[in-house]
Amino acid sequence: MRHIAIIGSGPAGYYSAEAAQKKYGEDVAVDIIDRLPVPFGLIRTGVAPDHQSIKAVSRRYEKTNLGNNVRFVGNVTVGEDVSVEELQGLYDAVVLATGAPHDRALDIPGSDLPGIFGSAAFVGWYNGHPDFKDLEPPLDATSVAIIGNGNVALDVARILAKTEDEFAGSDIVGHALERLKRSKVEQITFLGRRGPHQIAMTPKELGELGKLERARPYVDADDFPDIGDDAMLEPGMRKSVTHLRDFLTADSEDEKPLRINFDFFAMPIEVQGDGKVEKLIVEKTALDREMRSSGTGERYELDCQMVVSCIGYRTPPIEGVPYEHGRGRFANSEGRILPGLYCVGWARRGPSGTIGTNKPDGFAIVDAIAEDIGSGGNKEGRKGLDRLFDERGVEAVTFRDWKKIEEAEIARARDGSPREKFTDIADMIAARD
Numbered sequence: 338m339r340h341i342a343i344i345g346s347g348p349a350g351y352y353s354a355e356a357a358q359k360k361y362g363e364d365v366a367v368d369i370i371d372r373l374p375v376p377f378g379l380i381r382t383g384v385a386p387d388h389q390s391i392k393a394v395s396r397r398y399e400k401t402n403l404g405n406n407v408r409f410v411g412n413v414t415v416g417e418d419v420s421v422e423e424l425q426g427l428y429d430a431v432v433l434a435t436g437a438p439h440d441r442a443l444d445i446p447g448s449d450l451p452g453i454f455g456s457a458a459f460v461g462w463y464n465g466h467p468d469f470k471d472l473e474p475p476l477d478a479t480s481v482a483i484i485g486n487g488n489v490a491l492d493v494a495r496i497l498a499k500t501e502d503e504f505a506g507s508d509i510v511g512h513a514l515e516r517l518k519r520s521k522v523e524q525i526t527f528l529g530r531r532g533p534h535q536i537a538m539t540p541k542e543l544g545e546l547g548k549l550e551r552a553r554p555y556v557d558a559d560d561f562p563d564i565g566d567d568a569m570l571e572p573g574m575r576k577s578v579t580h581l582r583d584f585l586t587a588d589s590e591d592e593k594p595l596r597i598n599f600d601f602f603a604m605p606i607e608v609q610g611d612g613k614v615e616k617l618i619v620e621k622t623a624l625d626r627e628m629r630s631s632g633t634g635e636r637y638e639l640d641c642q643m644v645v646s647c648i649g650y651r652t653p654p655i656e657g658v659p660y661e662h663g664r665g666r667f668a669n670s671e672g673r674i675l676p677g678l679y680c681v682g683w684a685r686r687g688p689s690g691t692i693g694t695n696k697p698d699g700f701a702i703v704d705a706i707a708e709d710i711g712s713g714g715n716k717e718g719r720k721g722l723d724r725l726f727d728e729r730g731v732e733a734v735t736f737r738d739w740k741k742i743e744e745a746e747i748a749r750a751r752d753g754s755p756r757e758k759f760t761d762i763a764d765m766i767a768a769r770d
């Protein structure tokens with residue numbers, strides 16, 4: 338029997354568990370440990386609430402949990418309730434699938450002024466993550482700046498721009514919907530430090546921006562290279578750029594109350610304001626031959642009362658676990674960190690790729706584990722973990738408990754919404770009792 342502990346119940350964690358199940362059948366016991374009493378990580382609190390079809394992948398993870406050999410062990414904080422070292426003593430393999438939940442720092446003067454949020458916090462707020470439920474973004478702002486040209490930046494802009502009707506069928510949490518309904522936002526500005534050919538926005542997501550009820554995207558023709566140059570782009574990127582060009586030629590009659598501006602070659606260098614954000618100082622950039630950006634010295638000011646920085650994420654370090662500070666992830670060689678200790682997903686490779694990218698990642702890490710541990714050692718596995726929990730009075734949340742929490746969330750959903758998430762850990766725990 339092999340004993341595997343996976344820390345983190347997001348896509349990377351569940352695909353790894355599925356891979357272990359497929360490889361070993363009943364000859365493996367997998368414990369998926371999570372700090373929250375609810376599973377699925379980024380699927381629940383990262384993927385946009387109006388992208389329910391992406392969230393549907395959680396049904397596949399649920400199937401993984403139906404076998405007796407995979408357990409969800411929720412409401413357990415590794416590092417407090419049990420240490421990584423202890424887990425290494427109990428399991429043949431410990432897999433860190435902790436994702437990258439911390440924002441990459443926006444390291445410019447003034448970036449600590451109230452009104453500036455990292456995307457982890459802002460996305461967590463509208464998705465009901467218990468850590469960010471009290472964020473209170475100033476939605477009386479008329480102008481919002483979004484830093485970054487990736488899919489998270491797009492999610493944030495779309496959520497800020499949608500009308501109440503456009504949230505029908507979504508699971509945006511009630512507190513966010515109420516605030517967004519009263520939002521005064523008239524202008525959203527994407528600040529991209531490079532140009533249209535360097536965006537990290539995918540076609541489907543970019544296309545959605547052109548179909549919003551009360552918002553319209555604007556781009557500047559001068560920022561684009563010759564249209565012939567689009568032919569050199571890989572097909573997905575070419576489609577994205579085509580969407581951007583469509584924004585250029587959109588019907589000028591089709592004015593809408595909310596403008597979404599794309600400022601390309603624009604790098605914020607300072608945030609200014611008297612006790613809260615009032616404006617960004619932005620420097621124009623130029624690209625070198627390697628398509629890296631640098632400032633040209635030309636500056637302009639962007640008035641804004643709220644800023645969301647969507648410039649990527651970092652995996653939080655764990656004491657004693659080798660870490661690559663420059664890249665914000667665990668130091669690893671194809672997922673191997675130390676004997677018996679592995680990482681997978683964003684914790685392994687950094688915050689890139691889609692949910693599906695984690696599937697081959699999960700299967701690859703189980704192959705590596707199989708190579709390393711053979712038929713398993715004499716580890717105690719989950720029995721030992723339960724013993725530690727008994728000694729320490731740790732009460733884990735099981736998958737069955739989660740199903741009760743889920744039922745309660747479904748029961749309290751507003752009309753047309755799949756669920757109303759609990760945003761307080763105490764409420765989640767109470768719902769399973």
Ligand code: NAP
Nearest residue numbers: 485486487488489490530531537647648649688689690691
């Ligand atoms: P991302 O795709 O890496 O985009 C980050 C953006 O921030 C880039 O435009 C980058 O510009 C910019 N940036 C980085 N550092 C900066 C700085 N110091 N100043 C200014 N700009 C800076 O990251 P993401 O948007 O957080 O998304 C993370 C991953 O999740 C991606 O793989 C994404 O596709 C995925 N995701 C997918 C979906 C979906 O499929 N619907 C939704 C959300 C997220 P440079 O290119 O110049 O570095």
